Amino acid sequence: MKKPVIVCIDDEPDVLNSLKIELKKAIGDRCIIETAEGGADALELLADLQADEYEIALVLSDYIMPDIKGDELLRKIHESSPETLTIMLTGQADLEALSNAIKYAKLYRYIPKPWQNEDLKLTVVEAVHSYLQDQKLTDEIHKRQEVNEELKLVNEALSASESRLSQFLEALPVGVSVYHSDGSIAYFNQAARDLLGADTIPESTAEQLAATYQLYVANTDELYPPDNLPILRALKGESVKVDDVEIRQDGQRIAIEINTTPIFDASGNIVYAIAAFQDISDRKQAEKILADYHHTLEAQIDERTEQLQQAALAAEAANKAKSTFLANMSHELRTPLNSILGFAQIMEPSPDLTVENQENMRIIRRSGEHLLTLINEVLDLSKIEAGRMTLNPKNFDLYRLLDDLQDMFQLRVHNQELQLHFQRDADVPQYVRTDDIKLRQVLINILSNAIKFTQTGEIILRVIKLEGSGFMDLLDSPTACFDTTRSIRDFSRTSSDFAKVEWSDEAEDSTVPGFFLLFEIEDTGVGIAPEELGNIFKAFVQTASGQKIQKGTGLGLKISRQFVRLMGGEIVVESQLELGTTFKFEIPVSAVDAAELPDPQLNREVTGLEPNQPCYRILIVDDREDNRQLLVKMLSPLGFGVEQATNGQEAIEMWENWHPHLILMDVRMPVMDGYEATKQIKARIKQREQEGEMNMSHPDSPIPKIIALTASTIEGRQAFALLVGCDDFISKPFRKTDIFDTLTKHLGVKYLYSNSTDFISIGDRNNLSGSFANAALAYLPTLPAEWIDNMKQVIRSADFDLIVKTIDEIREPHPELAEILQGHLDNFDYQKILNLIAEAEESNNADQGGTN
Numbered sequence: 007m008k009k010p011v012i013v014c015i016d017d018e019p020d021v022l023n024s025l026k027i028e029l030k031k032a033i034g035d036r037c038i039i040e041t042a043e044g045g046a047d048a049l050e051l052l053a054d055l056q057a058d059e060y061e062i063a064l065v066l067s068d069y070i071m072p073d074i075k076g077d078e079l080l081r082k083i084h085e086s087s088p089e090t091l092t093i094m095l096t097g098q099a100d101l102e103a104l105s106n107a108i109k110y111a112k113l114y115r116y117i118p119k120p121w122q123n124e125d126l127k128l129t130v131v132e133a134v135h136s137y138l139q140d141q142k143l144t145d146e147i148h149k150r151q152e153v154n155e156e157l158k159l160v161n162e163a164l165s166a167s168e169s170r171l172s173q174f175l176e177a178l179p180v181g182v183s184v185y186h187s188d189g190s191i192a193y194f195n196q197a198a199r200d201l202l203g204a205d206t207i208p209e210s211t212a213e214q215l216a217a218t219y220q221l222y223v224a225n226t227d228e229l230y231p232p233d234n235l236p237i238l239r240a241l242k243g244e245s246v247k248v249d250d251v252e253i254r255q256d257g258q259r260i261a262i263e264i265n266t267t268p269i270f271d272a273s274g275n276i277v278y279a280i281a282a283f284q285d286i287s288d289r290k291q292a293e294k295i296l297a298d299y300h301h302t303l304e305a306q307i308d309e310r311t312e313q314l315q316q317a318a319l320a321a322e323a324a325n326k327a328k329s330t331f332l333a334n335m336s337h338e339l340r341t342p343l344n345s346i347l348g349f350a351q352i353m354e355p356s357p358d359l360t361v362e363n364q365e366n367m368r369i370i371r372r373s374g375e376h377l378l379t380l381i382n383e384v385l386d387l388s389k390i391e392a393g394r395m396t397l398n399p400k401n402f403d404l405y406r407l408l409d410d411l412q413d414m415f416q417l418r419v420h421n422q423e424l425q426l427h428f429q430r431d432a433d434v435p436q437y438v439r440t441d442d443i444k445l446r447q448v449l450i451n452i453l454s455n456a457i458k459f460t461q462t463g464e465i466i467l468r469v470i471k472l473e474g475s476g477f478m479d480l481l482d483s484p485t486a487c488f489d490t491t492r493s494i495r496d497f498s499r500t501s502s503d504f505a506k507v508e509w510s511d512e513a514e515d516s517t518v519p520g521f522f523l524l525f526e527i528e529d530t531g532v533g534i535a536p537e538e539l540g541n542i543f544k545a546f547v548q549t550a551s552g553q554k555i556q557k558g559t560g561l562g563l564k565i566s567r568q569f570v571r572l573m574g575g576e577i578v579v580e581s582q583l584e585l586g587t588t589f590k591f592e593i594p595v596s597a598v599d600a601a602e603l604p605d606p607q608l609n610r611e612v613t614g615l616e617p618n619q620p621c622y623r624i625l626i627v628d629d630r631e632d633n634r635q636l637l638v639k640m641l642s643p644l645g646f647g648v649e650q651a652t653n654g655q656e657a658i659e660m661w662e663n664w665h666p667h668l669i670l671m672d673v674r675m676p677v678m679d680g681y682e683a684t685k686q687i688k689a690r691i692k693q694r695e696q697e698g699e700m701n702m703s704h705p706d707s708p709i710p711k712i713i714a715l716t717a718s719t720i721e722g723r724q725a726f727a728l729l730v731g732c733d734d735f736i737s738k739p740f741r742k743t744d745i746f747d748t749l750t751k752h753l754g755v756k757y758l759y760s761n762s763t764d765f766i767s768i769g770d771r772n773n774l775s776g777s778f779a780n781a782a783l784a785y786l787p788t789l790p791a792e793w794i795d796n797m798k799q800v801i802r803s804a805d806f807d808l809i810v811k812t813i814d815e816i817r818e819p820h821p822e823l824a825e826i827l828q829g830h831l832d833n834f835d836y837q838k839i840l841n842l843i844a845e846a847e848e849s850n851n852a853d854q855g856g857t858n
Contacts, residue, residue: 010063010137011038011055012130015048015079016095017071025066025095025126032127037063037134045074052083062090063137064114064130069096069103077103080111088112089140091133095119180284185237187276201262201285203255224250224261240266240279249286261290342632346370346739349636361814397572401598402442404435408469411449413838418457425464426457434471434523435597444569445593448577449525451562452589456529463530463586472522472592520596522575528588534581542579543567566591612746615645616756622749623647625666627657627683628715629675633738637670640742644757654683661687661710667753668711670736670745673727681730684712688731711752715740789816789846797843809839 012033014025022041029039040055042048048067055062065083069076080092092111094104097119107113114133117126175182181198185191194202202219215221215237221230232238236246249263263286269278350370353359359367412428419426449467456465534542543563570577575593624646626637634650642648649664651657655678657669669687673680691709714727717738724735733752736744749755793815800808809831817824823842830838 008060009036009038010061010134011040012064012066012134013048013051013055013062014039014041015043015045015065015067015071015076016041017044017068019043021068028123028126029066029130032130033134044071045079048079049082052086056087061141062087064091064093064133066093066095066130069094075103077107077111080107080113084111089137089144091137093117093129093133095121180282183237183281183283185241185279185281187241187278189238189241192278198283201260201283202253220254222252222254224252236264236266237279237281240268240281241276243268243276249290251283259287260285261287349639361817397441398443399439399441401437401439401602401604403603404438404469405430407442407446408467411446411453411467414450415453415457419465422457422460424457424460424462427464427466428469429466430469431471434469437598437600437603438523438595439598440593440595441569441573444573448566448569448591449527451566452527455562456527456531456587456589459587460529460531465530466526466528468524468526468528470524470526472524474522521594522592523595524590524592526588526590528586530586533583533585533587534579535583539579539581611760612644612742612757613760614758616758619756620667621645621647622668622753622755623649623664623666624749625649625651625657625660625664625669625710627651627654627669627675627680628672629653630672633672637745640745654678654680654686657683658686665707666710667708668713668749670713670715671732673714673716680714680716681727684714684727684731687712713748713752789820789843791847794843794847798840801839 012029014022014029016022016025022043026039026041033039038060040051042051048065052062052065065080067076067079067083071079076094076096080094083090083092090112091114092107093114094107094116095118096116104113104116107116114136115129117129175193175195176197178195178197181201182193182195183191183198184193215235216230216232221235222228223230230251236248239246244266245268246266247264249261251262251264253260253262262283264281264283266279266281268276269280271277350367353367408428408430412426415426453465453467567577570591570593573593575591577589577591579587579589581587624637624641626634626641626648627650628634628637629652634652638648638650649660649666651660653675654671657671657680658678660666661669671680671684687710711733712731713734713736714724714732715736715738716727727735734748736748746755746757750757793812797809797812800812810828813824813827813831827839827842830842
């Protein structure tokens with residue numbers, strides 16, 4: 007806070023200095039002392055002080071000055087600073103001047119010159135003290151005025167608030183009553199008076215309410231107990247809500263709901279209790295109707311539930327019967343198929359067969375694999391319906407998958423005089439991660455249908471990379487069919503952050519999907535009628551066109567849609583009759599580097615066992631002679647010691663006496679099944695180990711590895727086999743490599759291989775990489791130019807049998823090359839055959855040039 011200022015005014019500097027010294031002695035540091043030589047200088051100084059917000063407590067001025075008289079100067083100072091006290095110093099002032107100063111300048115005192123120092127000091131101290139007291143009093147007055155104004159505003163606001171509150175309470179459609187802490191009534195609003203039938207506020211207390219207003223317990227003739235009245239409970243500190251009160255007036259019963267709450271002061275004492283109550287007669291009536299309806303509905307639900315339970319039991323029994331039937335049928339079909347495919351694999355490389363019989367064996371094997379595919383397709387549908395189908399993503403070459411498909415279908419479209427075009431956007435990555443098996447199956451199913459139902463024109467497969475779902479664009483298409491349990495709009499919305507895919511346990515390290523791939527398969531075929539669009543994705547349902555052709559099971563599109571959904575996508579179709587059909591599906595994928603692709607596996611023909619290995623004893627346990635003979639003929643020629651058992655009991659006896667290294671155990675047999683036999687063998691081994699009778703490293707009595715064999719496809723068989731003690735599990739029908747790899751895994755068996763790639767199955771040939779083809783070309787033999795020209799012509803003719811005969815012409819001199827060409831033919835890889843022929847032709851030309 008700034009100190010007050012004392013201003014001294016005189017036209018003589020010596021007087022000013024003397025005056026300042028004396029005032030300093032009297033006032034000390036309590037005030038700031040300023041001086042001015044003359045009236046004009048004084049007025050300017052005062053203006054500056056006021057601008058800087060200083061309080062000018064006292065002005066001492068000479069009377070006679072050249073520029074202005076003292077009384078006139080003090081008057082001007084008073085006008086600009088009315089609170090400032092003034093003292094005139096002079097020996098020549100007349101009575102009129104003093105009178106003017108007192109009247110117009112708030113003159114505090116007149117001091118004649120020359121002054122007495124003590125008188126000057128005393129006068130100045132008193133003047134300053136008076137000024138400060140006046141200012142303090144003025145401040146107190148101002149503060150009181152401000153407080154009064156604030157109180158006035160608060161009172162006005164409080165009055166307005168009370169008025170509004172009263173209006174609000176009176177306007178409420180519910181009754182509101184307020185009670186003092188002693189139970190007396192403080193307030194009733196209009197709704198409360200109307201509801202209670204009281205024109206004025208009653209004089210009764212809270213204890214008397216039940217009797218005064220005829221408050222009864224609902225649906226009884228008992229007055230509501232006073233101790234239970236909500237308002238009395240609120241006055242005891244409870245917040246209460248009840249709806250079991252009735253008011254009886256003029257023969258009417260009014261059901262009311264009461265809510266009460268205590269009101270506390272700052273010390274926690276109850277000062278009021280407030281009650282809000284309303285007529286709930288309509289609600290009670292509705293509740294009664296609802297309760298009656300609920301009771302009736304419960305009875306109907308119980309009856310319906312019983313019916314549904316019976317239906318569910320029947321459905322469960324039927325589903326169980328279907329699963330059991332499929333499992334049994336699969337087992338019955340796979341068991342002979344195991345022998346067919348197995349013996350075909352054994353016989354196919356035999357040098358004793360003629361070329362014609364070798365081809366017959368290939369036909370048998372291909373037909374068996376086709377039958378296995380049909381069986382698996384039906385089982386896939388069963389798994390899909392049961393929700394047991396899983397996703398198995400892998401890193402793979404998308405370009406190669408598309409090229410293989412194009413090669414596969416090229417002969418069919420050529421025979422039907424159609425055009426097949428594969429179009430791929432430039433930004434579609436070559437190496438991606440998703441379930442390639444399911445993607446391949448979906449594309450095969452849809453392309454097969456497109457070729458089957460197209461008589462003239464073309465089939466186009468387009469692959470487009472999308473950063474987000476593009477199916478929203480199809481919503482306006484009048485020909486689009488969205489046969490799905492969820493709307494395509496919901497799919498697009500949830501797909502915007504990429505689909506959430508349920509990966510299998512083997513794929514926990516999967517890369518998060520980064521974009522969508524859109525596949526479009528467009529044909530110029532017969533099209534689909536609008537009334538049939540809704541049925542094309544149903545199992546075992548075919549369109550009118552499909553029924554005319556009478557090919558297929560009606561499962562392809564059903565399985566395709568489920569596979570696409572499993573991969574996190576959706577499939578739609580748009581079609582116009584006689585104009586063609588377009589299938590579109592999107593799936594989320596992620597791009598990977600070529601280095602992340604698995605190394606290709608090259609299967610070679612096993613010809614024997616490497617030397618210096620133990621004489622491995624293999625026990626084959628199966629109740630079917632053909633199954634046992636299949637394994638015997640696979641293993642015996644290689645040098646394994648092989649024995650046979652027809653059931654689990656015999657297997658235990660053979661194990662006790664012969665001590666095999668490994669047991670191939672069929673799980674489904676009479677007398678004793680494979681599970682029980684495995685449990686008993688493992689239990690005996692454990693017991694003997696605990697008793698110290700069995701040495702795991704002893705070559706004459708090794709602990710056997712038990713491999714379960716089954717043709718059953720029932721879920722959980724593999725897990726159960728491992729649970730009872732089996733070391734591994736092989737499904738029938740199996741390949742030779744499945745058996746050989748299992749022996750290597752569990753016994754460490756090492757094999758001798760032929761250098762030929764003969765007799766690799768179709769499925770294995772699909773996995774051969776380009777690196778192997780290049781290795782084969784490194785030792786391409788010299789082929790007759792006539793044969794090369796002839797092969798080019800027969801390939802262009804697409805005559806399968808003629809191609810086979812042409813390949814057979816070089817089989818004797820070049821068996822390895824013949825088998826490579828035959829493998830490409832089995833896969834309809836005509837382009838790869840042409841590439842090999844072109845390489846051979848270039849090799850011939852190079853040799854001729856070097857000779858010349």
